[in-house]
Amino acid sequence: MKDKIISYRDMCDNEGIQTLQRGMNFRLNANYSVILMSQRKNAPYNDIICDDGLSIEYEGHDVAKTEDFKNPKKFDQPRVTKSGNLTQNGLFAKAVEDFKNSKRDPELVRVYEKLFNGVWSEKGFFKLIDYRYTKDNNNRNVFIFKLAESNIEIENNRLIDDKLRPRSRIIPSDIKKQVWIRDKGRCVICGATDELHFDHDLPYSKGGSSITIDNVRILCVRHNLEKSDKIQ
Ligand SMILES: [Zn+2]
Secondary structure, eight states: OTTEEEOHHHHHHHTTOSOOOOSEETTSSSSOEEEEEEOOTTOSSOOEEOTTSSEEEEEOOOOOOOSSOSSGGGSOOOSBOTTSOBOHHHHHHHHHHHHHTTSSOOEEEEEEEEEETTEEEEEEEEEEEEEEEEEOTTSSEEEEEEEEEOOEEEETTEEEEOTTSOOOOOOOHHHHHHHHHHTTTSOTTTOOOSSEEEEESSOGGGTOOSOOGGGEEEEEHHHHHHHHHHHO
């Protein structure tokens, strides 16, 4: 479920693997890719939730730090490795090119966001629709991938295209962090500390106003479901 609050362990369990080592994981399984993003101040990359609240710009990743590349931020982000294989950047970029050339549907990407150490939020499934290769502040070239929200949900490890699901705006990270602190990491109704979600008081699809900390709260899954019963 979107905006679910999870631990690092939950995230790895979701993906059925021991550890998620990398931020970019092209085709982590047969059906979709996984990216980990962060908008924390000291985050290594510049990931942005766009103003429309429905899309994300995700920065590609640097060359690995080695003897030859002591400061990876000084080098263009690579599309291929020394041996000529596509890097993760290259794999994602090629998926965009193939999509634009009508060779395939957009790659499906599951997005997780790090809010604090040990506190992650599942942002749901996005479509990888575009990228650019462009200069950053250090005057070197980086990949910027554009992801648009999709209607895909996952249930019991099966992907479902829920075309009827209304699009909902992404709750900005900064709001989530403030709400997490204000609500002390608990359901505001019953105080539960597990199975938590960020809940937008009045869904955007029902005319909910812009997202502020006043209309976002933490609910456990039980109270979240009770609430959606009432709205529908
Ligand atoms: Zn509750």
